[in-house]
Amino acid sequence: MPPFEVPEGDPFGPHNLPYGVFSHAGSQERTVGVRLGDHVLDAGAAAHALGSPYASLLARPTLNPLLAAGRTAWSDVRRALTAWVTVPAHQETVAPFLHPLSSVTLHLPFEVADYVDFYASENHARNVGHIFRPDAADSLTPNWKHLPIGYHGRSGTVVVSGTDVVRPSGQRKAPADPAPVFGPSVRLDIEAEVGFVVGVPSTIGSPVALDGFREHVFGLCLLNDWSARDIQAWEYVPLGPFLGKSFATSVSAWITPLDALEEARVAPPERTHPLLPYLDDSGEEPGGYDLRISVAINGHVVSEPPFSTMYWTAAQQLAHMTVNGASLRTGDLYGSGTVSGPEPAQRGSLLELTWNGRDPLELPDGKRAFLEDGDVVTLSAWAPGPAGVRVGLGEVTGRVVAG
Numbered sequence: 001m002p003p004f005e006v007p008e009g010d011p012f013g014p015h016n017l018p019y020g021v022f023s024h025a026g027s028q029e030r031t032v033g034v035r036l037g038d039h040v041l042d043a044g045a046a047a048h049a050l051g052s053p054y055a056s057l058l059a060r061p062t063l064n065p066l067l068a069a070g071r072t073a074w075s076d077v078r079r080a081l082t083a084w085v086t087v088p089a090h091q092e093t094v095a096p097f098l099h100p101l102s103s104v105t106l107h108l109p110f111e112v113a114d115y116v117d118f119y120a121s122e123n124h125a126r127n128v129g130h131i132f133r134p135d136a137a138d139s140l141t142p143n144w145k146h147l148p149i150g151y152h153g154r155s156g157t158v159v160v161s162g163t164d165v166v167r168p169s170g171q172r173k174a175p176a177d178p179a180p181v182f183g184p185s186v187r188l189d190i191e192a193e194v195g196f197v198v199g200v201p202s203t204i205g206s207p208v209a210l211d212g213f214r215e216h217v218f219g220l221c222l223l224n225d226w227s228a229r230d231i232q233a234w235e236y237v238p239l240g241p242f243l244g245k246s247f248a249t250s251v252s253a254w255i256t257p258l259d260a261l262e263e264a265r266v267a268p269p270e271r272t273h274p275l276l277p278y279l280d281d282s283g284e285e286p287g288g289y290d291l292r293i294s295v296a297i298n299g300h301v302v303s304e305p306p307f308s309t310m311y312w313t314a315a316q317q318l319a320h321m322t323v324n325g326a327s328l329r330t331g332d333l334y335g336s337g338t339v340s341g342p343e344p345a346q347r348g349s350l351l352e353l354t355w356n357g358r359d360p361l362e363l364p365d366g367k368r369a370f371l372e373d374g375d376v377v378t379l380s381a382w383a384p385g386p387a388g389v390r391v392g393l394g395e396v397t398g399r400v401v402a403g
Contacts, residue, residue, distance in 0.1 A: 003098040004091055006037035011392025013037065014086050015385050017078065018254035018394060019063055019219070022104040030061035030107055035254055035394070036085050040104055042097040046084055049093050054080065063110040063255065067199035067218050068330040074199070074218060078259055106253035108160040110197060113329035115158060115249065116321055117193075117225055117241075117337060118150040120312035122269070124340035127352045145273040148312040148320045150334075153225075154246035158333065161253050161396045167373060167403040168247040170231035184403050185228035185244075187357070188371040191338040192295050192305050192348035192379055195223035196314045197255055198332035205325040210284050213315035214258060216328055220314075221252040222293070222379045222396045223335050229351055229370070251333070254394025261391060264290045264383035266308050278323050279316050287313030291393065293339055293381040295348065297371075300363050305339040305348040307381075373402045 006013045012035050022033040022040055033040040044059025052058075054077050057066045066077065084090045119125060122140070129139030143149065159165075167188055173180035199218035202208050208216055225245065232244030268281075268288040281287050291307035317334060338348040347353045350370050354360050357369035371377070378397045385391040 003036065003039040003095070004085060009389055010037050011382055011390040013389065014082055015389060016256065016260050016391050017081050018256045018260070019066070019109060020254045020394070021062060021107045021109045023107065024099070024104060032058045032060055032063060032066065033104070034081055036098065038101050039098045040101055041085065041094065042099065043081065046094050046097045049097070050084065050090065052080055064331050067110060067197065068201070070200050071215055074257060075259065078257060106160065106162070108158070108251070109253060109255055111331050112155040112158045112333050113331035114333070115153040115155040116150050116334040117153050117245070118148050118312065118317050118335060119337040120148055120310050120317065121338055121340045121348070122311040123309060123342055124338040124348060124352065127340060127347065131351065131356050146276070147279070148317045150317070150321065151240045153249065155333070157246060158249045158251060161250055161394070161398070163250065163398060164401045165226055165248045165250070165398045166401055168228050168231065168243065169403050170228065170243045171234055172230040173234045180234060185231055186370070187229035188400060189227045189229050189350045190295070190371070190377050191225040191227055192293055192303070193223040193225055193335045193338060194291060194307055195221050195251055195333050195335050197221065198328050199330060201330050202322060202328040204327035207278070207325065208318055208322045208328065209278070210281055210315045210319050213318050217258060217314065217318065219255045219257040221255050222381055222393050224250040224377060224379055224396050224398060225335055226250065226398070227349070248398070250396050250398045252394035252396050256391065256393055261289060261383055263385050264391065266290045268313050269309060269311055278319055281313065281316060284315070287315045289383065291381050291383050293348070293379060296378045297363060297368065298365055298376055302361055303345060303347055303353060305346050306341045307336070307339050309341050310336060310339065371400050373400055375400045
């Protein structure tokens with residue numbers, strides 16, 4: 001089938017057009033690509049051939065120049081790309097720049113500036129509370145319904161889908177142990193998340209309001225924030241996650257622009273506590289996204305978390321992240337936190353799925369409480385699109401290897 005003739009209903013049709021960065025086999029030269037079905041369009045080469053004023057933004061080894069260009073440029077480029085792959089008059093010019101995905105290498109699509117991870121799913125937070133504080137009167141911490149809890153992570157170990165994840169080592173101490181020991185994590189876990197990619201920076205000292213979300217955030221992607229639960233449990237009091245989180249965070253090779261997800265926007269769950277003005281979105285456009293995530297281990301689906309259940313929206317997270325005057329940089333990445341739904345089969349981590357190892361998963365290749373060396377974890381997702389078609393998100397895959 002010719003590359004322009006994407007099968008009807010393909011989740012990566014012209015209605016989607018996510019952005020990535022690729023190189024040809026045997027070449028070190030990277031350039032911006034746009035996915036169409038099972039092909040990738042060399043966006044810079046096509047733009048140059050068609051005389052686009054945005055050729056200089058697209059013929060780059062990273063998405064960062066396009067991210068920094070702002071919403072007007074994002075919209076103009078998207079309209080142009082849609083025309084290039086749908087208007088017959090352009091096909092002869094554009095066809096040489098469409099390459100089979102199987103023939104190229106995909107890379108981390110943008111240079112990550114800062115990385116922040118949130119804790120925005122009430123279902124996840126309550127599950128964790130029940131596991132670690134079973135006797136507490138409320139499974140949520142007192143601040144949870146008043147602000148999006150987060151922590152500043154490590155950007156240098158954000159890796160693209162397909163990168164092996166080395167089992168981390170560190171200190172761990174079980175409650176009954178007399179002293180900590182050092183060694184590889186024995187409770188390696190996943191966190192099924194959605195990552196948001198910042199394009200336009202902000203000025204230090206100037207918070208970004210809720211209605212500034214779409215002016216600063218370019219798009220989103222799937223994200224797996226790998227977690228060493230045993231290392232995390234021993235180190236995190238009183239300052240929070242450190243070595244148990246910083247060893248690897250996997251992201252998709254494809255960034256889906258927000259403009260491709262208009263039909264997927266939904267209202268967040270009903271708020272049960274009054275919000276301070278900077279977080280009050282009652283008068284704003286719907287800030288949630290209806291993303292249907294699937295988590296597979298060694299090809300076997302173990303969970304299907306719904307992103308529409310997230311209590312705190314990406315706009316609220318951005319507002320909270322900057323309300324103290326912290327500035328945004330092009331390439332900033334922030335994760336939603338683990339996505340978990342209300343049902344047991346919708347939990348986004350093994351910590352929850354196995355109830356901290358008490359109830360191991362029954363997989364075709366054996367039981368799993370936590371991840372074993374050689375396990376391959378894959379996150380995939382789709383969202384409702386125009387006229388009933390699905391918008392596919394690029395998958396995130398990682399294989400655990402021994403440290």
